[in-house]
Amino acid sequence: MRHRGGFRCKPGMKQGSVSLSPIPTRIVSNEEFNPPPQTQAQARVESLITSLADEASRRLGVTRRDFLRTTGGMAAALLAMNAVFGRFFDVLDIEAVEAAAFAERQGDPYFIFDVQTHYVGAHYDPADAETKRKGAVTKQALLGLRRRVREAGLNPKLGGDKGTIDDLSWENFIKEVFLDSETAVGLISTPPGPYPQEAVVPPKEMAHIRDEINRVAGSQRMLAHGLATPQLGRADLDFMEMQAGTLRVDAWKCYTGSPPKGVEHGWWMDDEKLAYPMLEKAKKLGVPRVCVHKGLPLGPVEDYNHPRDLIKAAKDFPDIAFLVYHSGFKGAASVEETFTKTGEIPWTSEFCRMKRAEPGIRNIYMELGSTFGQLVITHPLICAHLLGQIIDAFGADHVLWGTDSIWYGTPQWQIEAFRRFQIPDQLIEKHRYRPLTRELKAQIFGLNAARVFGVDVHAKRNEIPKDYVSRIRMTYLEEGPKPSHRLYGWVVG
Structure with a gap:
């Protein structure tokens, strides 16, 4: 049992998980309540996402995992939700296989x-060696990007920055x-x-x-x-x-x-x-x-x-x-x-x-x-x-x-x-x-x-596209995003 600020884990809970689905198919606890188990409807959504992803990935000639990392994977998840719960999401079948269709129907970006x-x-999860390895890679990549931005003079505030890994413990x-x-x-x-x-x-x-x-x-x-x-x-x-x-x-x-x-x-x-x-x-x-x-x-x-x-x-x-x-x-x-x-x-x-x-x-x-x-x-x-x-x-x-x-x-x-x-x-x-x-x-x-x-x-709409984080994101997206599909809270195993 683990207690943190009033939250008490119950037997059968596990900390974090990795899902192929871009949308979780079970409730995650934010450490402020005990999460309920997966419902039958959520299990059907999970199964349908897998079926839709298998079909689309074969059609596109990619792996299921790679497909689910794309906007097509998100569209497939929303389509699966509609199939199980009714039409609550404005999504079309074509969006699962046409990235341009998904982008077009998103419209202009929101300020979020x-x-x-x-x-x-x-x-947070020291038992997960793979996550630790990937975290170290991410730290080094961000440090490298920060160094290049500093050397290019893109962010004068980084002039005296030493770029230690400890500074990026929140990478x-x-x-x-x-x-x-x-x-x-x-x-x-x-x-x-x-x-x-x-x-x-x-x-x-x-x-x-x-x-x-x-x-x-x-x-x-x-x-x-x-x-x-x-x-x-x-x-x-x-x-x-x-x-x-x-x-x-x-x-x-x-x-x-x-x-x-x-x-x-x-x-x-x-x-x-x-x-x-x-x-x-x-x-x-x-x-x-x-x-x-x-x-x-x-x-x-x-x-x-x-x-x-x-x-x-x-x-x-x-x-x-x-x-x-x-x-x-x-x-x-x-x-x-x-x-x-x-x-x-x-x-x-x-x-x-x-x-x-x-x-x-x-x-x-x-x-x-x-x-x-x-x-x-x-x-x-x-x-x-x-x-x-x-x-x-x-x-x-x-x-x-x-x-x-x-x-x-x-x-x-x-x-x-x-x-x-x-x-x-x-x-x-x-x-x-x-x-x-x-x-x-x-x-x-x-x-x-x-x-x-x-x-x-x-002011933010003008400022943010020029800042360092946006430059990192642009590089990240150009090189091919790799969302983790990781959940960090507690779930019922």
């Missing part, structure tokens, strides 16, 4: 700002997020620990990762969370001051259901004696963004992960943006049974009703990390209802893109799935949901987060 990314070090994060996906900007986060300084990735390290990536890139590609733990009282307020002043954190991450060591219960964001001093401190420090884990029950008492406390807190602190991580979704383990019986999505539907009763609240944002990734591969129908409900209750301009990667591997499969995802017409007509238009998806993919974090999207 992922507000929940996670770093996983090279040591796999760069590859998965910035080379194998279209992500433009990311916010680095962490699961909790017994104390903030002992989190899976402590604030000092999150800030270091952010600064190193931005330094090497020559532009702002990463932002970083700090941690706020109001149950620690005065010590927490002092720690917040250090994080804001020294680390220059961009937002606060809170876990209301995961107390520090020695405390047996969680806390509520609307607790005036406990939480309000922390919220006042966030305002005073000039970091008025509070990202709170809500949903995916974590900690000794799961009820503290319910988002109900955010209504009063948001009303009392209208100048603070509350980012509801996981959209308050309780998790996929029992969602089908509950939805079939009641038509409710546990916790999220209730929270949406609470928000509709308070139309004046405009500072709560619903984040999709893990929630979209879980539902879209397990229950696309419920995924459509969840998106429809949160857009209706909070507004399309208050839904944020997050993937919880790299627990789920590269964010690209989630990007492709959301790009092609559609709410069926019958649901739109019956429930008056908004269609997922390109303009609406652009808001969710990045424009909303850019507004919350004060990022100039126009």
Whole structure:
């Protein structure tokens, strides 16, 4: 058994896996909940992906593995999902064998700002010798690219760079997020620990990762969370001051259901004696963004992960943006049974009703990390209802893109799935949901987060194509991308 911030592994779980499929066919845990086993429908999707890939690879004269690394492999996976779950993805048969058709139907690129990314070090799976070998190769390749860019004067900030391998201990994060996906900007986060300084990735390290990536890139590609733990009282307020002043954190991450060591219960964001001093401190420090884990029950008492406390807190602190991580979704383990019986999505539907009763609240944002990734591969129908409900209750301009990667591997499969995802017409007509238009998806993919974090999207569109990471990606794509299709979280073996 392995315990980390309230997550406890059960027998039969394994850490990480490699899948031939470009889209996972089982739920992966981000270390904040116990993953359910693969469903029968997911097993059918997995089998159908293999059949479609075998047929297409023979037609194209390539191996199945190589085919599944292409856009054709992604199209085949989406086609398999449609065949099993119904037509939720806008994909055509021709896209599986014609790369030009896939590219044409993608349309212009989106600005993608992922507000929940996670770093996983090279040591994460030490038993995997092949991964360690590939990681060393990737380090040397990135160091070589960085040296050539430095010598060519393309990034003056690298003039004094020594290029040690230790500096690139997060190289796999760069590859998965910035080379194998279209992500433009990311916010680095962490699961909790017994104390903030002992989190899976402590604030000092999150800030270091952010600064190193931005330094090497020559532009702002990463932002970083700090941690706020109001149950620690005065010590927490002092720690917040250090994080804001020294680390220059961009937002606060809170876990209301995961107390520090020695405390047996969680806390509520609307607790005036406990939480309000922390919220006042966030305002005073000039970091008025509070990202709170809500949903995916974590900690000794799961009820503290319910988002109900955010209504009063948001009303009392209208100048603070509350980012509801996981959209308050309780998790996929029992969602089908509950939805079939009641038509409710546990916790999220209730929270949406609470928000509709308070139309004046405009500072709560619903984040999709893990929630979209879980539902879209397990229950696309419920995924459509969840998106429809949160857009209706909070507004399309208050839904944020997050993937919880790299627990789920590269964010690209989630990007492709959301790009092609559609709410069926019958649901739109019956429930008056908004269609997922390109303009609406652009808001969710990045424009909303850019507004919350004060990022100039126009400037970024001009800056990013010229930065070092984009140059690395261009070289990587020209030489032939090799996505790992690796999952880094926990699955049921």
